[in-house]
Amino acid sequence: xxxxxxIKNIVEELEKELVICNLGFPSRELYxxxxxxxxxxxxxxxxxxxxxxxxxxxxxxxxxxxxxxDGSILxxxxxxxxxxxxxxxxxxxxxxxxKSYGSTGGQPSYTAGKxxxxxxxxxxxxxxxxxxxxPQKLREAYRKSKKGLTVIIAKVExxxxxxxxxxxxxxxxxxxxxxAVKK
Amino acid sequence: MISxxxxxELIRFxxxxxxxxPSSLFKNLLDMLDxxxxxxxxxxxxxxxxxGIAAGAYLGGKTPALIMQNSGLGNSINALASLNMVFKxxxxxxxxxxxxxxxxxxxxxxxxxxxxALLDAIGIPHYTPKNAEQIPEAxxxxxxxxxxxxxxxxxxxxxxxxxxxxxxxx
Numbered sequence: 045x046x047x048x049x050x051i052k053n054i055v056e057e058l059e060k061e062l063v064i065c066n067l068g069f070p071s072r073e074l075y076x077x078x079x080x081x082x083x084x085x086x087x088x089x090x091x092x093x094x095x096x097x098x099x100x101x102x103x104x105x106x107x108x109x110x111x112x113x114d115g116s117i118l119x120x121x122x123x124x125x126x127x128x129x130x131x132x133x134x135x136x137x138x139x140x141x142x143k144s145y146g147s148t149g150g151q152p153s154y155t156a157g158k159x160x161x162x163x164x165x166x167x168x169x170x171x172x173x174x175x176x177x178x179p180q181k182l183r184e185a186y187r188k189s190k191k192g193l194t195v196i197i198a199k200v201e202x203x204x205x206x207x208x209x210x211x212x213x214x215x216x217x218x219x220x221x222x223x224a225v226k227k
Numbered sequence: 228m229i230s231x232x233x234x235x236e237l238i239r240f241x242x243x244x245x246x247x248x249p250s251s252l253f254k255n256l257l258d259m260l261d262x263x264x265x266x267x268x269x270x271x272x273x274x275x276x277x278x279g280i281a282a283g284a285y286l287g288g289k290t291p292a293l294i295m296q297n298s299g300l301g302n303s304i305n306a307l308a309s310l311n312m313v314f315k316x317x318x319x320x321x322x323x324x325x326x327x328x329x330x331x332x333x334x335x336x337x338x339x340x341x342x343x344a345l346l347d348a349i350g351i352p353h354y355t356p357k358n359a360e361q362i363p364e365a366x367x368x369x370x371x372x373x374x375x376x377x378x379x380x381x382x383x384x385x386x387x388x389x390x391x392x393x394x395x396x397x
Contacts, residue, residue: 064283087309089279089305093279095278095279096286098279099281099283099284100283100287102267102269103283103286103287103289104287122271122273122276126269126272214314215314222286225287225288
């Protein structure tokens with residue numbers, strides 16, 4: 045499954061969920077297949093998607109979905125620990141694992157080596173961890189995630205879709221998102 | 228006790244969401260925050276993670292504060308610049324300013340010297356009260372920048388200010 049295909053399948057499942065999306069191509073792909081006011085596109089601060097999602101999920105009643113990547117979560121593994129210990133019921137962390145740094149030229153990440161992200165999430169204390177390697181399994185995992193804190197490792201192919209950059213001004217992304225949060 | 232004054236100022240600031248990495252200078256303050264009603268205190272594993280969590284809380288309508296030592300500022304610079312400054316996401320940062328007068332640990336000294344310059348370099352206003360009477364004014368000025376410029380603002384608490392604190396563990 046290509047990442048953009050995985051993103052599209054999640055977007056089709058979304059209702060009013062708030063989405064925090066990792067920087068680079070994941071945000072560009074999400075923007076191209078399903079831009080909506082409830083999407084927050086990161087532009088920098090690599091590694092912090094799951095942290096932003098945790099802070100948001102502890103502050104609102106709406107459901108929060110984080111679209112993260114393997115390279116990004118590897119930068120901030122402590123985040124899994126904090127998320128596990130707070131276990132917000134309204135948080136779903138989807139990690140697109142393409143075993144590489146896709147936005148910088150496809151350099152391999154350590155999930156291409158010995159590291160198992162699902163096992164790391166479980167060891168951090170997260171109970172509901174699913175691994176999905178097809179659109180159907182991803183949708184099933186996503187539906188189950190509505191029951192409580194869930195991590196989904198979505199196995200995707202290396203490579204990015206040919207999609208344009210996001211032309212919104214950073215503060216417009218934020219302001220639109222803040223308004224969507226309040227609705 | 229200085230911790231009581233800082234706690235009162237955090238409440239007056241409107242802080243209702245705190246992320247922290249512990250500092251011995253803030254031992255009493257962190258205990259108070261844990262017991263405070265109306266404030267969610269989320270200890271974090273690393274300061275940069277706290278910047279992200281606080282940004283999410285702000286987007287969710289909270290008034291967040293990050294409490295840490297100045298050593299943690301080095302761990303947070305990129306996030307403060309490329310998340311908070313880029314999107315205009317404000318954050319109150321309460322920093323234990325180690326490395327000055329009374330410092331006994333050599334490793335604290337380089338970041339102690341660099342902290343004000345690092346904050347200046349990424350455009351974060353900072354205020355350093357020199358005595359108990361100056362603490363409310365420092366928070367007042369920080370609050371004004373927080374709301375009008377929507378950027379991170381820092382209040383630095385030096386060891387000298389905390390020298391008569393009870394239950395010192397440093």
